[in-house]
Amino acid sequence: MSEAIDTAAFAVHAKNVRRMIVEMIYRAKCSHIGCSLSVADILTALYFGVLRFDPAHPDDPKRDRLIMSKGHGVAALYATLAERGFFAREELDSYGTDGTRLASHVVRNALPGTETSNGSGGHGLSLGIGMAIAARNAGNGARIFVVSGDGELEEGSVWEALLFGSHHGLANVTMVVDQNGMQSEGSTETIIGIEPLADKFRAFGWDAAVVDGHDFTQLIPAFSHSGSRPRVVIAKTTKGKGVSYMENKWQWHNSSPNDEQYKIAMEELS
Amino acid sequence: MRFEVVKAIYQAGLEDKRVCFVSGDYGHANTEEFKRDFPGRYFNAGMSEQNIIGIAAGLALSGMKVFVYSIVPFITLRCLEQIKIDVCHHNVDVTIIGGGGGFAYANAGVTHYAIEDVAALRALPNMKIISPSNPTEARLLMQALIKVGGPAYVRIGRGKEPDFELEYAPEIGKAGIVRSGDDITLIASGAIITEAIRVRDMLAEQGISVEVANMHTIKPLDGDFIRARAGIRKAIFTLEEHNILGGLGGAVAEELAELPQRPLFKRFGVPDMWPDVVGSQQYLRDAVGIGARDVAEKIRDFLR
Numbered sequence: 019m020s021e022a023i024d025t026a027a028f029a030v031h032a033k034n035v036r037r038m039i040v041e042m043i044y045r046a047k048c049s050h051i052g053c054s055l056s057v058a059d060i061l062t063a064l065y066f067g068v069l070r071f072d073p074a075h076p077d078d079p080k081r082d083r084l085i086m087s088k089g090h091g092v093a094a095l096y097a098t099l100a101e102r103g104f105f106a107r108e109e110l111d112s113y114g115t116d117g118t119r120l121a122s123h124v125v126r127n128a129l130p131g132t133e134t135s136n137g138s139g140g141h142g143l144s145l146g147i148g149m150a151i152a153a154r155n156a157g158n159g160a161r162i163f164v165v166s167g168d169g170e171l172e173e174g175s176v177w178e179a180l181l182f183g184s185h186h187g188l189a190n191v192t193m194v195v196d197q198n199g200m201q202s203e204g205s206t207e208t209i210i211g212i213e214p215l216a217d218k219f220r221a222f223g224w225d226a227a228v229v230d231g232h233d234f235t236q237l238i239p240a241f242s243h244s245g246s247r248p249r250v251v252i253a254k255t256t257k258g259k260g261v262s263y264m265e266n267k268w269q270w271h272n273s274s275p276n277d278e279q280y281k282i283a284m285e286e287l288s
Numbered sequence: 289m290r291f292e293v294v295k296a297i298y299q300a301g302l303e304d305k306r307v308c309f310v311s312g313d314y315g316h317a318n319t320e321e322f323k324r325d326f327p328g329r330y331f332n333a334g335m336s337e338q339n340i341i342g343i344a345a346g347l348a349l350s351g352m353k354v355f356v357y358s359i360v361p362f363i364t365l366r367c368l369e370q371i372k373i374d375v376c377h378h379n380v381d382v383t384i385i386g387g388g389g390g391f392a393y394a395n396a397g398v399t400h401y402a403i404e405d406v407a408a409l410r411a412l413p414n415m416k417i418i419s420p421s422n423p424t425e426a427r428l429l430m431q432a433l434i435k436v437g438g439p440a441y442v443r444i445g446r447g448k449e450p451d452f453e454l455e456y457a458p459e460i461g462k463a464g465i466v467r468s469g470d471d472i473t474l475i476a477s478g479a480i481i482t483e484a485i486r487v488r489d490m491l492a493e494q495g496i497s498v499e500v501a502n503m504h505t506i507k508p509l510d511g512d513f514i515r516a517r518a519g520i521r522k523a524i525f526t527l528e529e530h531n532i533l534g535g536l537g538g539a540v541a542e543e544l545a546e547l548p549q550r551p552l553f554k555r556f557g558v559p560d561m562w563p564d565v566v567g568s569q570q571y572l573r574d575a576v577g578i579g580a581r582d583v584a585e586k587i588r589d590f591l592r
Contacts, residue, residue, distance in 0.1 A: 141373060144346065147343050
């Protein structure tokens with residue numbers, strides 16, 4: 019790393035993102051809070067420290083792309099895009115209301131910065147690989163980041179895409195696994211065990227790094243890596259991160275806080 | 289039709305650097321030229337249909353013009369959700385070429401019969417469905433479709449379909465008149481048009497004059513043609529190598545049902561049951577009641 023990472027600045031953005039997530043889901047009483055809080059630092063690291071883009075030119079072919087394959091974590095994406103200036107924060111107030119542009123899974127072009135429609139697991143990596151081929155052929159230097167959940171790895175299409183990515187040496191693709199260890203009905207390991215995960219990716223021909231998904235000094239260098247092979251960053255995260263009573267509770271996969279819980283959450287995130 | 293279609297894509301590849309080709313290991317040598325001449329734009333992704341459609345959509349989202357190529361049942365139903373979201377919702381320039389429509393893979397058994405694809409894809413917004421009847425038409429429709437772009441699905445045969453001269457210039461979204469006639473109109477789509485022509489010849493001997501129309505574009509359907517015929521014909525029939533539900537016959541029925549006055553109407557297609565018989569394409573058509581003899585007989589009885 020050529021320059022030190024200003025973790026304090028990232029932490030401020032991440033806290034803002036988490037506050038927006040809690041606010042949106044508290045008001046709307048809909049969708050996935052635990053997995054939005056777990057991915058908040060990953061998205062903050064990417065949008066504030068890694069991705070190359072110009073919010074004023076969202077269609078620039080040279081832009082780095084982020085595909086939110088775990089589309090159910092969309093509240094985190096909306097909050098991060100608002101924090102990064104893609105659209106006004108007031109837009110978030112419409113979340114969960116009739117006629118809003120903000121669905122509770124990602125819809126392409128519904129808002130600036132939403133590249134693809136995702137909400138069904140296992141679509142994102144193949145989309146990213148197609149974009150990576152196009153970028154490589156164009157020689158424009160664009161990089162593709164695909165953010166996946168760990169439960170999502172149960173989808174077979176992910177593994178089809180992994181085979182293709184390594185066979186064609188698509189070094190401009192980075193898959194990020196938000197490994198919060200939980201899915202809808204419980205812990206991922208008790209539902210369908212996926213460990214040893216890094217070994218599986220390496221066996222499929224990808225570089226794999228395991229990092230603390232809440233530590234910017236680990237996330238940013240891992241995302242900035244360049245090599246000859248595609249890479250997976252397994253980000254170990256805590257579901258519900260930042261709100262004590264939600265942390266590591268699968269019940270908060272997609273529950274919404276009541277008035278009292280909301281107050282506590284916002285105090286903890288102040 | 290396979291060779292004509294791939295040739296048209298090759299020609300497009302020469303003229304347009306955005307043209308990419310993703311195969312599901314279905315080339316059998318006829319994609320060799322594309323692969324040789326356009327490196328970086330041809331991929332055999334192996335048997336991974338969900339991945340293929342996703343990659344195609346990702347390429348198209350980056351401005352490429354993508355053609356995908358495999359056997360109908362695999363490249364339509366196995367990856368239906370990727371077609372729905374990645375291609376049709378994103379509304380990108382991906383054209384799916386499906387080989388072996390209907391019973392083209394006749395003795396391959398039920399895994400390879402392709403008689404549900406049109407019904408499944410017809411419900412997807414933005415999707416165009418093209419079902420050419422012979423090699424010449426396949427070539428002409430592909431050339432036209434390449435200009436229009438995807439999302440599209442082209443349902444072709446397996447190869448070696450009989451060719452015949454067309455008396456019309458095929459135009460996407462417009463029915464073509466294969467044989468003229470005055471009493472009734474028989475609308476067919478795809479390679480089974482040859483059976484429709486036989487039906488016409490059989491009925492001509494019995495004094496019934498049949499117009500054979502080729503609805504090579506199942507979506508968007510040529511509603512103008514159907515309404516025009518509804519006004520002047522005693523009866524309209526459809527014939528397809530597809531489940532009787534949701535395909536060409538269903539599409540025409542939807543159009544007719546909403547007219548204030550309509551002629552007699554009957555569909556011929558594969559009954560809604562598993563065709564657990566094996567044999568040649570003709571044997572299967574006859575076995576499920578879409579062979580020319582059965583159809584001619586039923587039309588004659590229906591008109592009595």
